[in-house]
Amino acid sequence: NAGVTQTPKFQVLKTGQSMTLQCAQDMNHNSMYWYRQDPGMGLRLIYYSASEGTTDKGEVPNGYNVSRLNKREFSLRLESAAPSQTSVYFCASSDRAIDSPLHFGNGTRLTVT
């Protein structure tokens, strides 16, 4: 009964390094999302995948790329990390439409120095 699983939980990068955040869900949901959470800013949508095979930009996509590997997995890649990308990243999934309730993972805390 795992729900949404994110790895890693913590990561420290140097400016310019690259990394991929992994996300998998076992609820057979169609839609998956990546959000970032910053103090006082709430949750902001980076990218989403309405269904397997499709991805779209959210509110803050610059500096990120995503891959919907299959129905279960949705990864977020930082090609060249910047200090402004220091944040907590949450993956989420939902059953159907984009505005339906989301189920969140426990987050990845990323620090870029």
Place this chain on the structure above:
Amino acid sequence: GQQLNQSPQSMFIQEGEDVSMNCTSSSIFNTWLWYKQDPGEGPVLLIALYKAGELTSNGRLTAQFGITRKDSFLNISASIPSDVGIYFCAGGGSSNTGKLIFGQGTTLQVKP
């Protein structure tokens, strides 16, 4: 872009007190959701509202979908220490994008 204004930003209350928080927007939403985030974890859905005027309870929590469809309220009665966390509202299905928009969060602290 669209914004939700959530207030208050933070609250520090005594155990047993009731709590109220709200979200307002200039946009109309078809869905209002309330989430709670415990420290070090992801947000968890508390209440989902789908109809203007709807009033829904979940234990000591009660939320309402405003008649104008531009606001929502969450009340917590008889607070307990485990109510501590960050509460987020989210609006969805607006005419512009259909994607969920989150408020900035209300941080609740409860003094035993």
